[in-house]
Amino acid sequence: MTTAGPLVPxxxxxQPWTPDELARRLSAVNRPWCVVGGWALDLWHGRQTRAHSDLEFTVLRADFACFRxxxxxxxxxxxxxxxxxxLSAICLPAADIFQVWGYDRAAQAWRVDVMIEPGTPDTWVYKRDLSITCPRAEMVLRSTAGIPHLRPAAVLLFKAKHTRSKDRSDFARALPDLSAQERVWLLRHLTRLHxxxxxxSCV
Structure with a gap:
């Protein structure tokens, strides 16, 4: 492992923030972002269904400085x-960097995992296959508290590549509540990519 600047924690x-805490801190940012991963599914469910070891959210590369x-x-x-x-205060992630962790030195804990995504403010692009695109307004939903989160079919597509025990549990929990539209979207892209x-056989 190589480092630059402070020793890597x-x-x-x-000790990840909750989506509510993140949304409060980002309330003044008027750029696209959304919670992804397991927390996105829980925002869709409307309740926390399991413990979460981190908090992932996405931003567009051009907007990273705003969120920082x-x-x-x-x-x-x-x-x-x-x-x-x-990343010093004047540095931006290099073009080949798609993940940035945020560390709270006062609390001595990681708080967020920032995922840098392709696309535009209007268009969502699946970063593992840039040919898969949708209007962002269709791919990003809002919780009852107004927190933006990736729609469940897309979260599950991400989880399908490296399926762990928690991903299988997330899939089994989400499946009964997936709409016909979500199932069709997931089935189409799973068939193509995996x-x-x-x-x-379940979708």
Missing amino acids: DQEQW QALSDLDFYAVKDGTFQF PEHEWL
């Missing part, structure tokens, strides 16, 4: 292939 020291300013009490580290590199996936 222990990667296990997570809103979360200026955090130190940021670019993450790639298990390597962490400190034609042997175990979930195909």
